Amino acid sequence: MTAREFAAPKYYRVKEELRRLAREAGPEASLPTERTLAARYQTSRTTVRQAISELVAEGLLNRTQGKGTFVAPSRPxxxxxxxxxxxxxxxxxxxxxxxxxxxxxxxxxxxxxxxxxxxxxxxxxxxxxxxxxxxxxxxxxxxxxxxxxxxxxxxxxxxxxxxxxxxxxxxxxxxxxxxxxxxxxxxxxxxxxxxxxxxxxxxxxxxxxxxxxxxxxxxxxxxxxxxxxxxxxxxxxxxxxx
Structure with a gap:
């Protein structure tokens, strides 16, 4: 199977869309809520949450309890x-x-x-x-x-x-x-x-x-x-x- 033929999991496709969204928004920008993102990408909040969690682990996003998800500052x-x-x-x-x-x-x-x-x-x-x-x-x-x-x-x-x-x-x-x-x-x-x-x-x-x-x-x-x-x-x- 080639890379072109590989079908990425739904959460991964959402993750890459969020990556693009974060880069366009810029550092410190606030992302929409999980509910809003789930509706936008026609998926579950669980899928959105998994995508966000991986981007947080990669350092692209920051998540603050009670405040939301934000684009992280640029990496030194x-x-x-x-x-x-x-x-x-x-x-x-x-x-x-x-x-x-x-x-x-x-x-x-x-x-x-x-x-x-x-x-x-x-x-x-x-x-x-x-x-x-x-x-x-x-x-x-x-x-x-x-x-x-x-x-x-x-x-x-x-x-x-x-x-x-x-x-x-x-x-x-x-x-x-x-x-x-x-x-x-x-x-x-x-x-x-x-x-x-x-x-x-x-x-x-x-x-x-x-x-x-x-x-x-x-x-x-x-x-x-x-x-x-x-x-x-x-x-x-x-x-x-x-």
Whole structure:
């Protein structure tokens, strides 16, 4: 069976109509009630509700109890290059802030010792934050940095960006990054911190930052709300002969 021959379920056809309607209406616009939509598309409210639920899960719509269904704001784009969360937000004219959950000393376990090329049990600084854009919590982030970085919280409060702090106060410049991206589901902690349901989709990135000598100076785990973020990457110099 070809894609042209495939008969999509009724809810899916309604879902795609709602997707078109939402895009035409624009961010923050209110959608008609389920009853109105069911009449418009000549289907049941159950079918409409299923279509809306999937679009909410995808981040296109927001549903508020007692108020209705609205088109969600545009997703911020997280550009995984030699830039930080704060720098990416600033480039898109978005206001980014961070709620620091803790800065403390840690010891390298076997995995972190390998990633950061430090001895097993070596001293690390652990930074845990919730990253916020335009007042909405969007990512739970935990960074590990070699050594004991004194006054890190004070510097972050002034500079905001961890990369800026590393450069300006510790003489560390991130020259190269290695990123791994995967999908996971939210556990109870991240659901609580990000204001989402347990089991909601997350985009998990693990980043290792290296200096100009190829020495690891950062390892960061970031869990982004899957309904509110999209990633962008650009590659050049690709061999197109094969």
């Amino acid at each position: 784009t997280y550009v995984r290059q030699l830039t930080s969360f704060s720098q990416d937000a600033e480039a898109q004219h978005l206001k980014s802030t961070s709620d620091i959950l803790g800065i403390d000393a840690a010891r390298a376990d076997a995995y972190l010792a390998e990633q950061l090329r430090v001895p097993l049990g070596g001293e690390l600084t652990r930074l845990e934050r919730v990253r916020v854009i335009n007042g909405e919590p969007l990512a739970h982030e935990t960074a590990y940095l070699p050594g004991n970085l004194l006054d890190l919280q004070q510097h972050l409060g002034r500079d905001g960006s961890l990369y800026a702090v590393l450069k300006n106060h510790y003489g560390t410049i991130i020259a190269e990054v290695e990123d791994t991206v995967m999908t996971v589901v939210a556990g109870p902690l991240e659901a609580h911190l990000l204001g989402i349901e347990t089991g909601a989709p997350l985009l998990l990135t693990q980043r290792r930052g290296l200096d100009a000598n190829g020495i690891p100076v950062e390892w960061t785990r970031s869990a982004f709300r899957g309904d509110r973020f999209q990633f962008f990457a650009r590659t050049s110099g690709v061999d197109t002969t094969n």
